Amino acid sequence: MALDNRKKEVLQAIVDDYVATCEPVGSKALIDRHDFMVSSATLRNDMAELEQMGYLEKPHTSAGRIPSDKGYREYVDSLMKVDHLSDEEGQEIKEKLSVSFDEIAGLLKAASSALSDQTGYISLAMTPKLTSSYLTQLKMLMIEPGKVLVVVVLSAGVVKNRMVRIPDFLTQDQIAQISIAVEQGLSGMPLSEISLITVATAAKGNRKVELPDALLNQVLYEAYTAIKQADNLDVYMQGKHKMLALPEFSDTRRAQGLFDTLSHDGLVAGYVDEVTKQDEKKEYMIRIGQEITLDGLDDCSFITTTYNVGGKVAGNIGVIGPKRMEYSKVISQINFVRMMIDEKLK
């Protein structure tokens, strides 16, 4: 059975009301707050049917209805009205992002912070997926004998550095030579193709490097790990504490479960990566309640979108809030932030 028009309106009204109040919505309250041209009894019938179809649930027999995950899904997919950001709000976000953005990390931190402030929920910003990017520069700086700083610069604008140890007696010149050789050999190569072997080939293909193999290999190994380490993405998450103010998390155990999971960045990042692939063709990824396969997020909804660097698909930003969130508003906010990032990283 499909949803007729009035049922759609009813579902929409219930979601709207529940989002606003966090209290089960009854037929009477619905009549009071909306202009239905029918009686409460009619709505009761509709609501009973909506429940039977799985769009609504009852906390207990004599309470009103609340939307089920399926109800929210229907709402998000076809009922909600698109929200437009007010000019002031856009301006606010713009200001928050007008920090110097010379490094992508700074911009993402600012974006995450703005998003959390603006939505009142948990925000999250991830550095670009680096597997699809390539190496542009690699510099090795001798900090002191035996210690070298490897600076890796990737196409996506990401800069990472890592301190590594090398044999004490290697000179600054030797390191510089190796550095140049490796950079020449590897620059432009996608990260996914860089292996210990390609690094070695790059270095040894260059005549100028004159070192015993064993020694050279040791340095190359360190360079390699530095490159590989540049690969793991960073996650910026903000506003966790805001969830404690919501009635759905007034029970500490729920909050605990949520925070427990969120304290593992990697887990969240992995999940985002996975679902982003699933929803590849969509502009947004939205997961509601039980749809989220992370522990402790059953009462949450998760919205992410993808920003671009230099016109190419890059990293994700997102918001985690209660299922009972103002979807259209959050989506417009997240969208605005994404556009701003795209703009700045064009």
Add this chain to the structure above:
Amino acid sequence: MALDNRKKEVLQAIVDDYVATCEPVGSKALIDRHDFMVSSATLRNDMAELEQMGYLEKPHTSAGRIPSDKGYREYVDSLMKVDHLSDEEGQEIKEKLSVSFDEIAGLLKAASSALSDQTGYISLAMTPKLTSSYLTQLKMLMIEPGKVLVVVVLSAGVVKNRMVRIPDFLTQDQIAQISIAVEQGLSGMPLSEISLITVATAAKGNRKVELPDALLNQVLYEAYTAIKQADNLDVYMQGKHKMLALPEFSDTRRAQGLFDTLSHDGLVAGYVDEVTKQDEKKEYMIRIGQEITLDGLDDCSFITTTYNVGGKVAGNIGVIGPKRMEYSKVISQINFVRMMIDEKLK
């Protein structure tokens, strides 16, 4: 009136019991769990006196007593028994810190993580106070025309980098020259003495740099901000969510207040800095309940200590837990971690 021996024992026993159970301690329970050679009536008298002196409080008339802030203070200052870490526990911490520690940030993250795991509370590790350190190296790498990566290396082993923008037409060689000149002029100089003027002097004292003043100044300004930016300390904090499991934070509002404050790293860092100065001569800084001048930490205790880099006073590590914490245990854990850090940064 001073505390006679028995009163001290009573206070000590009450703190111990309350720490273990989080329930007000009555005279009867005290007799049951400890070997006092007197009757419960005698203890009742002692407890009444301790309360009058301000060491104990009653949640309400017919409940047992709980320690007041003053009571905890007395306990910490002169009553508690020193705890020694078990070999296994020491081993566990050692393992957690046996990561590669080529950069100080990595070691501190690991330390914070170990400390939180081991205590079950919130841990915190701060990078060295950089004002007391000096510049050892400064490198400017041209990433692409108009974009330069400034790498700043400080004496405390801290490496920071920052991407800055410069006029498009400056060449790699010009940048390299400026970089060398500035480094030569500034290396060894304490951060506190580095100003826009000293940077300029360093660069212009060097004959090789040949650029119009206006242009040079622009680059130097960027170099200066990069150095200054290396100055702000990083805070690693872990285990916040563990507080939600404690009965004292089962009320969400308390937890909210706590998390709200803790989400401002800078605030916490500033506080640690301040009290560390106050307790300069002591091995530990301990602040209990209301003694902590940060909002939302009234029910917490805060313990920090200072680690050394190269034998010199450097940064802080610490633990935030409930007032009702096992002080001696936490202190021994924190101490062990500090020793491990000192060892590795010797």
Add this chain to the structure above:
DNA sequence: TTTAGCACTCTTCCTCCCCGAGTGCTAAAC
């Protein structure tokens, strides 16, 4: 100074009960 004894206090927990919001069903009206 310590102890036994006792009256008193206060919280916690249980039960009971009422209120009200909301439902589902039936039968009548449109």
Add this chain to the structure above:
DNA sequence: GTTTAGCACTCGGGGAGGAAGAGTGCTAAA
């Protein structure tokens, strides 16, 4: 066939009342 009014029923929330229990302070005796 759909909508509506009416009504009996259900269930959670909240308050009252009461018993249990832990703990106290005080008094008087050891």
